[in-house]
Amino acid sequence: MAERPLGIQGIEALYEECRTRVQDNRTAPTGPGLPAIVLVGPHGSGKTSTLKWLGYLGSRRPHVYFDFGSAAPRRPHEVAGRLAYGLSHRLPRQTPLLFPRLTLGLFVVAPELFLNPTDPERARKQLRQALRGPQEPQPAAERVVAVAGLLQDLNLLRIPGISLLASLIRQPPSMPLRVTRHTGFAWYAGPLTAMDALVELNQLSKSEDPTDRAAVDRRLCEAFLADLRGEYARRQRDRNCVVLLDNIDAPGGREFLDLLMELRDAAGEPDPLLAVAAASNVGRVPGMFANGPAGVQVRFPEQAGYLDWARSVPDPPPNRSWRWYCVQLRGLTAGETAQLGTNIAARLPEAPLLAHRLTDGHPWSVRQMLTASARIVGRERPEALLRAVLSSTTPSAADADEGPSLEAEAREYLLRDLTDDQRRALVECCAAREFDAACDAGLLDRFQLHTRDSLARVVATRLWLTDPVPQDAETRGGRGSGYLERVHPNPLRGSSVLHPWLRMLLLRELAASPDRWMAVHGKLRTWHIEHGHPLEVLYHSLALQRVDDVIEHLAQRLVELSDTSVWLYELYTITAAPLREPVLPEQPATLRAEELAAELAPRAFAAHTPLTLLVLSLWLAADPRNRLPGANPELNRTINAMFQDLAMRSVPTRIGLMHEAAKYV
Incomplete structure (x- = not known):
């Protein structure tokens, strides 16, 4: 089943x-x-x-x-023949479909049937003789080869009888002669007699002229549909x-x-x-x-x-x-992913939720993640191993310690239709929040002309572009989604973004070259400065680890804005920026937030401690691997405390910040 x-x-x-x-x-x-x-x-x-x-x-x-x-x-006519073969299988309590018109036509255009192109009478005689059958039966071995080839095309696992195959591919029609005459011959008759029309069809099939080949395909596909209509008219059926x-x-x-x-x-x-x-x-x-x-x-x-x-x-x-x-x-929901991971969830409950959050429900990737996670069950420090799951070898590797990583195999699988140059270009384009911005900013200028002309179309038509996810507490391990939509006077454009799972995999490839990471984000930052997109400028500033710039902006905006929701929109929008090394499996994310604050923004950390820790914690929490365990996501306690601290320090007191803190309890 x-x-x-x-x-x-x-x-x-x-x-x-x-x-x-x-x-x-x-x-x-x-x-x-x-x-x-x-x-x-x-x-x-x-x-x-x-x-x-x-x-x-x-x-x-x-x-x-x-x-x-x-x-x-x-x-097309060869496809029609193979479909007719599959449709003609005898089923319980069902009268099998017959294809007399198509069968006759396929026999006439068979590659081994040559009719005299210069002598019409001789051609008709040859055809009549061929229709009566060969003088010697076809060897059984040849029939088996024909059967095997057709079954391979149809992806059939069992080998049924070969009677219809013989009539469709290698042998003369095996249906009763009266059916062939009354149905097949009558259908081909028109301005020409049936025999003349069939001789003409045979001669067209031997031509290399595209017009003649198209005429053969058209006539035999017409026969295929005519047979189906005739069968349904002959006997009432309850399903197409x-x-x-x-x-x-x-x-x-x-x-x-x-x-x-x-x-x-x-x-x-x-x-x-x-x-x-x-x-x-x-x-x-x-x-x-x-x-x-x-x-x-x-x-x-x-x-x-x-x-x-x-x-x-x-x-x-x-x-x-x-x-x-x-x-x-569509992708799998969190509940459907949990259903697939039922056997794992009992002993490693974080695995299905992490698989869903990382892959956004992409079915093939969810299964790969769950299979890899199953190998973690029963091992020591499972949360650290889950954070490193993308670096683990693929489940299909014969030796668990060798072979490509899960993220490398997923990249190859998802991008297999792209040329090498298109892939290199897409790796750089993934740095932009919105895919259009990558193209507009000139990231494709240094690639081949074909790549510049085709990449946007390739990504769109392969359905790797999606609507952006609202940036708010839901994306950082808290509660509530969409509540900051339409609150900002100058929001982001909201154009299509790369699928988050594909983008994560591409960002890991981009991050493998620090110089390339800095150059691409630097170019995007400059382009957004020139075009007056301040939130995007700070987004790429954070990706470039210019944390002081971000803290300075947010601290100033917290003082001058009267609407806390506008400030929260900017906070979440900026801290959605990618981090070149988002996860250190052996280090708890809370401890890493403090270390990054001291390392990347010593000035801001001293002057705006709660805000700096909040920004770094939200930045890390954008990656679901930093939000384990699932029942009590890491970083939530820090985010909650920093929101409350900011609320107490703000003049006037910002009740909106207290409400936001409550989303992380």
């Missing part, structure tokens, strides 16, 4: 809605037909697992799974058949689905085929346009539904983009 992915309830409901909207050519078409559902998300977001779970849910009705990423690139298409952003995926959507438009009648696809690159999905970095209208599972798609269809549609319905898989 397949394992049900977490957080896909809305996708399951959409899937069942579309599966049960059966229309055949005996009933009047209603509505816009069926969408091409595309599950989108970055690498590791659970797309393949979700497709396979949907296949399990639909396993009692015709369905097939095909992965464009693992199979060799196939032309389903094709699950993984990695449609790989070669061949879009080519097949684009043709399928074009044929649906041209037919003007519904077909009983539900296509559910998956892609990591939303730029390869021609869905309806929407403002935003990705440029495509995307729904989350909780929003998804057939009616939502149908209502979004423009009237009249300007193009076929309305047929595509993109649903973005």
